[in-house]
Amino acid sequence: MSHCPPLVLPSASPASSGMLASANERKQALIEEIHTLKREKNALILAHLYERVDVQDVADVWGDSLGLSQRAAETDADLIIFCGVHFMAETAKLLNPAKTVYLANPNAGCPMADMITAKDLEAFKAKHPGLPVLAYVNTSAEVKALSDYCCTSANASDVARFAAQECGVGEILFVPDRNLARYVQTQVPEVKITYYEGFCPTHMRMEVADVIKLQQQYPEAALLVHPECDDPIKDLADFIGSTTAIVQAAKASDKPVFIVATEDGVSQRLAADCPEKLFITPTRASAICPNMKLTRLENIRNSLLGNNTPIEIAPHLVEPATRCIESMMRVPRGEKVRLNP
Numbered sequence: 001m002s003h004c005p006p007l008v009l010p011s012a013s014p015a016s017s018g019m020l021a022s023a024n025e026r027k028q029a030l031i032e033e034i035h036t037l038k039r040e041k042n043a044l045i046l047a048h049l050y051e052r053v054d055v056q057d058v059a060d061v062w063g064d065s066l067g068l069s070q071r072a073a074e075t076d077a078d079l080i081i082f083c084g085v086h087f088m089a090e091t092a093k094l095l096n097p098a099k100t101v102y103l104a105n106p107n108a109g110c111p112m113a114d115m116i117t118a119k120d121l122e123a124f125k126a127k128h129p130g131l132p133v134l135a136y137v138n139t140s141a142e143v144k145a146l147s148d149y150c151c152t153s154a155n156a157s158d159v160a161r162f163a164a165q166e167c168g169v170g171e172i173l174f175v176p177d178r179n180l181a182r183y184v185q186t187q188v189p190e191v192k193i194t195y196y197e198g199f200c201p202t203h204m205r206m207e208v209a210d211v212i213k214l215q216q217q218y219p220e221a222a223l224l225v226h227p228e229c230d231d232p233i234k235d236l237a238d239f240i241g242s243t244t245a246i247v248q249a250a251k252a253s254d255k256p257v258f259i260v261a262t263e264d265g266v267s268q269r270l271a272a273d274c275p276e277k278l279f280i281t282p283t284r285a286s287a288i289c290p291n292m293k294l295t296r297l298e299n300i301r302n303s304l305l306g307n308n309t310p311i312e313i314a315p316h317l318v319e320p321a322t323r324c325i326e327s328m329m330r331v332p333r334g335e336k337v338r339l340n341p
């Protein structure tokens with residue numbers, strides 16, 4: 001649960017309150033150093049909504065993969081620091097080949113993206129010859145290079161429809177997230193979506209029984225669900241959308257309580273921005289993506305100082321992977337809102 005009861009601390013001893021004060025002072029000094037370095041280096045800091053709130057707070061932009069990709073494509077900054085996971089920084093590099101791009105913590109990968117390799121995709125395509133491939137942005141550059149279209153959770157249905165129309169086909173291949181693919185199928189029934197069996201382990205750890213329990217406990221709550229969740233959770237949803245759409249829907253709503261079925265960072269962001277509302281993440285202890293939480297303020301400072309390895313894309317992948325990503329930039333955006341009756 002993102003809304004915590006007031007924390008009652010034992011009276012702090014002079015020594016422990018002094019340690020706390022100096023920890024806060026050190027953190028504040030680090031934040032100021034980041035802001036100074038950012039100006040000096042003409043850097044843009046991008047943070048995904050699943051990142052820690054203190055990381056989001058020093059970023060110039062926070063949002064979902066599509067919003068961040070678009071912002072990366074528009075920037076005149078010399079340096080891009082991506083607080084997210086590897087495929088996101090690769091995407092930013094592909095859209096900004098002349099700029100230096102750092103993944104703030106180079107160890108942050110995405111298990112879903114790792115579920116499909118170029119070899120796996122070649123085998124999948126061979127089983128379904130002649131069909132266009134729509135790749136979720138959560139894929140490596142080598143998988144994108146073998147795909148025809150790219151999407152995020154915010155525009156997947158629009159891109160699927162667009163791809164089928166542009167190619168004049170009634171069926172497309174979707175990789176790697178089966179849950180997003182099934183959701184797209186409900187939104188675009190006129191196109192057959194044949195999907196790969198990948199998934200996000202963080203969203204799949206969320207349990208429908210926990211969601212139902214919370215709905216019974218908070219009957220006034222709205223259930224906001226990310227399409228990477230399993231179908232039984234999506235079937236209960238009042239709203240299904242990308243992380244940014246979930247944030248916008250919660251902020252626009254008059255409801256006092258929200259059950260937010262996605263990575264816990266979204267509830268944390270909402271709790272920080274809307275303290276008068278209650279945001280609850282089901283199965284919270286498991287709904288935390290360990291990779292998204294790897295990035296710390298120190299990683300951002302180190303990247304600004306150049307103590308990191310810039311993202312490089314193998315030259316033969318640059319043109320086809322960029323073409324794949326740019327396919328989604330030309331699709332009119334019209335995210336659908338689905339409310340259960």
Ligand code: SF4
Nearest residue numbers: 110111112200202289
């Ligand atoms: S939340 Fe899921 S899809 Fe996102 S980075 Fe973590 S494992 Fe990958």
